[in-house]
Amino acid sequence: MSDIITKQGKMTPGQVRCNYTSQPNDKTALQLIKDAEVQAIIGPQNSMQADFVIQLGEKAQVPIISFSATNPSLTSLRSPYFFRAAQNDSSQVKAISAIIQAFGWRQIVPIYVDNEFGEGIISFLVDALQDIDARVPYRSAIAPSATDDEIGRELYKLMTMQTRVLVVHMAPKLGSRLFTKAKEIGMMSEGYVWIITNGIANSLNAIEPSVLESMQGVLGVKTYTPNTKELQNFTVKWKRKFQQENPSIIDADLNVLGLWAYDAASALARAVEKVGTTSFGFETTNASSNLTHVLETMGTSQNGPKLRQVLLGTRFRGLAGEFNLVNGQLESSTFQIINVNGNGERAVAFWTPGRGLSKKLNASNTPAYSTSKNNIGPIIWPGDASSVPKGWEIPTNGKKLRISVPAVGGFKEFVNVQYDNSTGTPQVTGYCIDVFKAVMETLPYAVRYEFIPFGQSSTTFDDLVYQVFLGKFDAVVGDVTILADRSNFVDFTLPYTESGVSMVVPITDNGKKNAWVFLKPLTWDLWLTSCCFFVFIGFVVWVLEHRINEDFRGNHANQIGTSLWFSFSILVFAQREKVVSNCTRFVAIIWIFVVLILTQSYTASLTSLLTVQQLQPTVTDVDQLFKNGDQNVGCQKGSFIFGMLKRMKFKESQIKQYNTTEECDELLSKGTANGGIAAAFDETPYMKLFLGKYCSKYTTVQSVYRTDGFGFVFPKGSPLVSDVSRAILNVTEGGKIKEIESAWFGKETNNCPDSNTRVSSHSLTVASFWGLFLIAGVASLTALIFSLSVFLYKERYKIFAPSVAEVSIRGKIQRILTVFDSLDSLHPAGEKLQQEKNNKVFPKGSPLVNDVSRAILNVTEGEKIKEIESAWFEKETNKCPASNALLSNNLGLASFLGLFVIDGAASLAALIFSLSRFLYKERVLTEFDSIDRFHPAGEKLLQERNNMRYERNPPN
Numbered sequence: 001m002s003d004i005i006t007k008q009g010k011m012t013p014g015q016v017r018c019n020y021t022s023q024p025n026d027k028t029a030l031q032l033i034k035d036a037e038v039q040a041i042i043g044p045q046n047s048m049q050a051d052f053v054i055q056l057g058e059k060a061q062v063p064i065i066s067f068s069a070t071n072p073s074l075t076s077l078r079s080p081y082f083f084r085a086a087q088n089d090s091s092q093v094k095a096i097s098a099i100i101q102a103f104g105w106r107q108i109v110p111i112y113v114d115n116e117f118g119e120g121i122i123s124f125l126v127d128a129l130q131d132i133d134a135r136v137p138y139r140s141a142i143a144p145s146a147t148d149d150e151i152g153r154e155l156y157k158l159m160t161m162q163t164r165v166l167v168v169h170m171a172p173k174l175g176s177r178l179f180t181k182a183k184e185i186g187m188m189s190e191g192y193v194w195i196i197t198n199g200i201a202n203s204l205n206a207i208e209p210s211v212l213e214s215m216q217g218v219l220g221v222k223t224y225t226p227n228t229k230e231l232q233n234f235t236v237k238w239k240r241k242f243q244q245e246n247p248s249i250i251d252a253d254l255n256v257l258g259l260w261a262y263d264a265a266s267a268l269a270r271a272v273e274k275v276g277t278t279s280f281g282f283e284t285t286n287a288s289s290n291l292t293h294v295l296e297t298m299g300t301s302q303n304g305p306k307l308r309q310v311l312l313g314t315r316f317r318g319l320a321g322e323f324n325l326v327n328g329q330l331e332s333s334t335f336q337i338i339n340v341n342g343n344g345e346r347a348v349a350f351w352t353p354g355r356g357l358s359k360k361l362n363a364s365n366t367p368a369y370s371t372s373k374n375n376i377g378p379i380i381w382p383g384d385a386s387s388v389p390k391g392w393e394i395p396t397n398g399k400k401l402r403i404s405v406p407a408v409g410g411f412k413e414f415v416n417v418q419y420d421n422s423t424g425t426p427q428v429t430g431y432c433i434d435v436f437k438a439v440m441e442t443l444p445y446a447v448r449y450e451f452i453p454f455g456q457s458s459t460t461f462d463d464l465v466y467q468v469f470l471g472k473f474d475a476v477v478g479d480v481t482i483l484a485d486r487s488n489f490v491d492f493t494l495p496y497t498e499s500g501v502s503m504v505v506p507i508t509d510n511g512k513k514n515a516w517v518f519l520k521p522l523t524w525d526l527w528l529t530s531c532c533f534f535v536f537i538g539f540v541v542w543v544l545e546h547r548i549n550e551d552f553r554g555n556h557a558n559q560i561g562t563s564l565w566f567s568f569s570i571l572v573f574a575q576r577e578k579v580v581s582n583c584t585r586f587v588a589i590i591w592i593f594v595v596l597i598l599t600q601s602y603t604a605s606l607t608s609l610l611t612v613q614q615l616q617p618t619v620t621d622v623d624q625l626f627k628n629g630d631q632n633v634g635c636q637k638g639s640f641i642f643g644m645l646k647r648m649k650f651k652e653s654q655i656k657q658y659n660t661t662e663e664c665d666e667l668l669s670k671g672t673a674n675g676g677i678a679a680a681f682d683e684t685p686y687m688k689l690f691l692g693k694y695c696s697k698y699t700t701v702q703s704v705y706r707t708d709g710f711g712f713v714f715p716k717g718s719p720l721v722s723d724v725s726r727a728i729l730n731v732t733e734g735g736k737i738k739e740i741e742s743a744w745f746g747k748e749t750n751n752c753p754d755s756n757t758r759v760s761s762h763s764l765t766v767a768s769f770w771g772l773f774l775i776a777g778v779a780s781l782t783a784l785i786f787s788l789s790v791f792l793y794k795e796r797y798k799i800f801a802p803s804v805a806e807v808s809i810r811g812k813i814q815r816i817l818t819v820f821d822s823l824d825s826l827h828p829a830g831e832k833l834q835q836e837k838n839n840k841v842f843p844k845g846s847p848l849v850n851d852v853s854r855a856i857l858n859v860t861e862g863e864k865i866k867e868i869e870s871a872w873f874e875k876e877t878n879k880c881p882a883s884n885a886l887l888s889n890n891l892g893l894a895s896f897l898g899l900f901v902i903d904g905a906a907s908l909a910a911l912i913f914s915l916s917r918f919l920y921k922e923r924v925l926t927e928f929d930s931i932d933r934f935h936p937a938g939e940k941l942l943q944e945r946n947n948m949r950y951e952r953n954p955p956n
Contacts, residue, residue, distance in 0.1 A: 029053045033060045039303050040065060040268050042261065046117065050074050050082075057081045061304035063311060065268060067260035070199070071120035081308055083328050085264035086257070087223055089117075089169075090124040091332040092198055095221045095351040096167060097128040099195065099337065102357060102373040105391035106719050107135050107163040111154075111178065113170035114141040121169050121197070132371075135717030137163060144174060151181045159185070162392045162719060165193040172203040176211040183214035190383030191393050196220040198256075201338060204345055205253040215340045217382035223256045223320070224334040224350065224361075231319050234262070256320055260330075263318030267325075271310040275303060334361065339379050348377035392719035393445075400448040404464060404473040405433070407453035410636065411661060413689055413744050414479040417453045426453050431744040435496050435728075436477045436712060438736050442727040447720075451477070460638040465490055468713050475720075476713035481683060483640060483707065491716055494725040495709030496732055498684040501641060502700045504691065505619040505679045506668055521605035530598065533773055533900060537591050538567035540780040540907040544584040544787045544914045547824040548937030551577040570595050580937050583783040583910025590779045590903035617701045619679055622648065632656055634667050634677040641681050644705060661690050668698060683707065689745055776903015784911005793920000794934040795819045820918060824938015 032038045033056060040063045044053050050069040057064035058079045065083045072090040074082070100108060108129055112118035118141065126136050138161060140154055155178075158166070168175060175196065182188050194217070201220035204212070225231065235254055242252050301307075315324045324331045337349040337357070350361050356369040359377055373388075381389055394401070405428050407417050415430040428451040440447055452473065454464060461480055467473050469489040482492045522530070542563035545552040552562055566577050570592055579585055625631045626649075633650055635641040637657040645655050656677055658664045670676025682690070687700060712728075714721050731737055792799065798819050799812075859865055917934075 029056055033057075033062055037299075037301075038062065039272070039301055040307055042067065042264050042268065044069060054079045054082045059300075061300045061308075063268075063304060063307050065264045065311075067264045068257050071117055072124060073116065073120045080328075081304065083264075083311055083325055085267065085323070085325070085330055086260045087198070087330055087332060089121045089197070089199070092221045092335055093121065093125045093128040094353065095335045095337070096125065096195060096197070097132050097134070098351055098357050098371045099219065099221075099376075100129065100134055100165065101132040101371040102376060103193075103388055103391070105134065105165045105193070106722075107137055107392060107717055108165045108167055109138050109140060109158060109161070109163045110136065110167045110169065111140040111142065111158075112168075113174055114143045117171070117199075118169055125167065125169075137161070137715070137717060142170070142174065142178070144171075146174075148177060148181055151178055152185060155182055155185055155187055159187060162394060164191055164389060164393055165195070165391045167195045167197070169197040169199055172200050172207060175200040176207055179214045179218070180211060188214060188216065188382045190381070190385040191389050192382045193389050193391060194218040194382060198223050198335070201345075202256045204338075204340070205255055209343055212340065212343060216342075217380055217384070218340040219348075219379065220338045220340065220345070221351075222336045222338050222345075224336040225256055225259060225320050228317075228319075231259075234319055259318070259320035263320055263323050266316070266318060267311060267314045267323055268307075270314055270316065271307050274310050275306045337376065341380050348379055349375060390719075394447045394720075400450045401474040402472075403436075403449050403451050404454045404467060404476045405451050406459075406461070406464060406478045407455040408457055408459070410479060410638070410659065411686055411689060414685070415477075426451065428453070431740060432478050432710065434740045434743070435731065435737070438731050438740065439496075439712075439724055439727040442730050443723055449475075461640065462486065465713055468715055471715070474715065475718075479683075479685070479710050480713055481640060481707050482709060482711040486713075489716065490713050491718055491721045492708075492711035492713060493721055494728050495711050496728050496737075497710040498688070499707045499709040500684045500703050501644070501681060501705035501707060502684055502687045502703050503619075503622065503679050503681055504668070504687055504698050504700055505617045506671075506697060507617050507699045517609055518606060520609055521602050529770075529773055529900075533594075533776060533903070534567045535564065536777065537587065537780055537903070537907055538563035540587055540784045540911050541566055541579070541584055543784050544581045544587070544910050545579055547791065547820060547822065547918070548941065549578070549580050550941065553821075553941075567591070571599060581787065581910070581914065583787050583913050587780050587783045587903070587907040587910045590776055590906040594773070594776045594900055594903045617699050620701055622704060625678060628678070630654060630672075631678040632672045632676065634658055634664060634680040636682055636686065639682070641683075641705075645681060648704075661693055664690060665694055665697070683710075685710065692745060771901050773900020773904060775901025775905050776907060777900060778905025778908050779902055780904050780907010780909075780911060782905050782909020782912050783907050784909075784914060786909050786913015786916050787911050788913075788915005788918050790913055790916040790920055791820065791824075791918005792915060794824070794917050796920055799919065822938070822942070824934065824941070 029041060029044070029052075032041060041053070041057065042065045044050050044066060045068050050066060050071070051074075054064055054074065056062075058081045061081060063081050063083060064079075065085055067085045069084065070086050070089045072088050074084065110122060110125060112122060122139065129136060138158075140158060142151060142154060146154075168178065170178070179188070179194075182194075188194070194215075196218055198221055200207075201222035204220070204222075207215075238254050238258075239252065242249070246252070312325060312328070315322070317323070321333050322331070332353060335351045336347050337351060338345040339348045340346075349357050349359055351357055352361075354369070356371055357375040358370065359375055378386075379388075380386065405417065406415050413430060414432050415428070418427045418429075419425065420427060433451070440449070454467065454473070461478075464476055464478070465480065465486050466489065468476055476490075482495055486492070519527070542552055542559060546559065552559060554562075562577060570588070579588060619625060619628075619631075625633065630651075632654050633645060634656045635645060635658075637659050642655060642657065646652060656667055658667060658680075664680050664682075667676040668680060672678045680687075680690075681704065691698060691700065712724060714724070799816055
């Protein structure tokens with residue numbers, strides 16, 4: 001204080017009273033205010049004494065300036081006369097969380113002294129850790145008076161836990177004992193992370209070297225004090241004076257608490273100087289010996305309000321840095337991250353509220369706020385390790401992980417618990433167990449665990465998960481589904497199975513093996529279209545061949561029958577009639593192509609209907625279950641699906657539960673009418689196993705609910721979750737998972753054919769063949785128009801002769817039909833036909849007929865006819881292979897539309913061509929039915945008719 005009084009020239013030593021006591025208490029402060037009438041108090045020294053003193057100062061309007069009471073809860077008192085000339089403990093939690101975030105640690109255990117000083121920081125620390133997704137699974141509180149044995153028991157408890165990141169907040173004296181014990185039991189070894197707050201870090205220079213030896217590798221958050229010239233000069237003077245007063249203590253150092261005390265006294269001296277010293281005094285009241293009455297009758301400082309106002313505005317550069325009280329609190333400044341190494345500390349980084357972590361102060365390349373570990377210098381960790389600890393370990397010297405597994409119910413292929421008859425030891429097997437073991441083997445470190453069966457017949461999976469939340473188990477391994485509501489209490493790993501809930505229903509054969517099944521391959525519209533085209537093609541062929549081909553002549557019934565016979569016989573390629581018109585051949589070729597495809601398709605479809613089993617589900621969706629009435633449904637016992645079905649509006653009486661695949665099969669086989677179920681709802685892995693066993697009876701028809709599959713359960717924030725999840729990815733992406741699936745499900749799934757091989761035959765529709773019919777129709781119409789055009793052109797003189805110009809339309813039509821019905825002698829085929837008739841017909845009653853007929857019999861019954869046939873036809877017939885039957889497929893009309901289009905077009909073209917020729921040659925409407933003498937075939941046919949007339953009526 002003498003140094004401060006010297007600097008403040010207007011103050012005298014008589015105006016300053018310093019009361020030093022080794023055990024300050026509430027009574028001391030009361031005496032200073034009441035008896036000594038002090039105008040301000042610098043103190044108290046710790047947070048436990050602060051509450052009463054602060055209230056006392058507020059009552060007497062005396063400023064209380066503390067340089068060591070750092071408890072954040074003191075701020076909540078909101079006393080206008082309390083000033084904290086030290087950093088609030090809560091200001092360092094952001095620096096601690098930045099360190100933790102930089103190294104990616106997820107769980108932290110605070111170790112703190114069990115008093116107001118220790119507890120004050122915990123809530124702020126937890127909030128800061130939650131902001132970076134870190135958890136505090138346990139809080140270790142140590143009493144201020146704890147013995148070494150009590151400290152050791154608490155540390156041993158921490159050793160059995162997984163978390164290895166420990167934050168220590170306590171006074172240096174208790175902290176020294178803690179680290180000495182931790183070193184003794186092996187907790188200062190590799191893998192541990194120790195972080196001390198500024199409660200110990202600010203006083204490291206006062207800790208004995210033996211204790212520092214136990215703290216090697218510890219990280220600390222320490223208040224940063226700039227090394228100014230003024231500080232250096234003051235430190236030299238302080239050491240000199242301290243050495244004079246304490247000659248037994250050598251090389252003492254001044255910590256930041258001393259600097260804060262000096263700055264607090266300097267601020268008060270500045271304020272007193274500014275206010276003046278002439279008005280010091282108290283307004284007193286009647287004295288009392290009773291403490292409560294004393295507070296009520298205590299006087300108030302006349303100068304206190306002025307000192308308070310001046311202190312709030314006091315700003316200067318002190319020994320500890322900038323002195324600026326914001327709302328009565330020293331403004332937060334920079335923290336230094338230190339690493340205990342050797343006989344002292346080493347700075348590895350700095351932290352500021354604005355820039356976060358940085359290796360140097362005021363670094364220009366530091367971003368706005370950084371928590372990167374690249375901004376932290378090299379650190380020597382406990383155990384002289386240079387690699388960053390992962391922050392957690394499975395305690396090998398502690399108990400094993402307690403892994404809970406479902407004890408009863410469920411599909412035994414997933415989890416099966418059996419007990420040894422002699423020892424009673426549980427033997428746990430199953431798909432989930434093998435996956436978990438494979439995952440544990442993939443981890444880069446060893447994990448000791450044991451399986452503990454849990455549950456009774458009424459136990460649900462939610463009950464099993466909740467046991468982890470209660471801390472009774474360390475994990476759950478089994479067919480546990482990842483659900484949102486469960487994740488509120490526990491953490492799940494990534495899934496290791498397929499996801500989703502499906503509905504399984506029985507299947508039935510819908511095949512109709514009856515006498516009329518041959519009609520089913522084609523739909524009615526295709527049948528009708530085909531029949532119409534057969535008639536149409538027959539008509540086109542008749543038009544094209546009638547005037548030049550004897551096979552298509554005769555009475556009307558014979559002409560109709562021959563035309564239809566020709567068209568339909570193409571189905572089996574058995575047509576006997578020869579065609580002589582090129583237009584007819586064009587139409588026939590296209591129609592043969594259409595019929596070939598149509599018959600092949602029909603044959604294949606009919607074969608499918610008669611031979612392939614057509615399996616269809618009895619129910620197609622959930623809505624159908626409601627439409628069919630009160631249908632029962634099923635789910636696995638203890639599953640969350642029971643609640644899901646109730647939310648889907650199924651009555652509880654409609655929901656039946658099962659434990660095994662056999663029970664599910666029995667319920668589905670009975671059906672609702674016999675006390676069974678119409679559909680089963682279960683998760684995809686279960687249904688996959690079930691269908692593997694009973695694929696011939698059931699099928700999956702709908703995915704009704706989405707889940708995330710099966711996962712392993714761990715406590716909230718467990719560090720094992722991330723490592724186990726990565727191990728699951730390694731197992732599921734490799735070949736190991738296939739080996740496990742094959743071992744547990746291979747027999748069932750291999751016996752089941754692929755569901756895609758089930759055939760459901762459908763009738764062929766006209767849409768599959770409209771292209772074929774269109775082509776056939778256009779071709780036929782083209783041929784028809786062409787033929788008629790030629791007919792009209794050839795017979796134009798007969799049809800359009802002047803003699804028939806005045807004939808009625810009906811008469812003209814009759815004339816055209818008459819001309820058309822005659823042989824076309826101008827066509828080569830018609831001419832040849834006429835000649836054949838002239839040459840091969842004998843006159844009526846000719847004696848040659850009988851003799852020639854007998855001679856024909858002699859030739860055809862002898863070897864001569866074979867010699868003639870061999871000479872003319874043997875080469876061609878030997879070249880022709882036997883024809884094979886063709887099978888058809890089940891198709892619709894759309895598949896044949898192109899063929900019909902081609903055939904129609906060809907037929908139409910031939911018809912147009914024939915009619916054109918007819919109109920050109922005859923020209924007279926009434927002679928349409930006459931023979932086309934300009935067509936070679938018509939000419940031949942006309943000659944044959946003339947010969948026949950000559951024989952019937954020979955000239956006289």
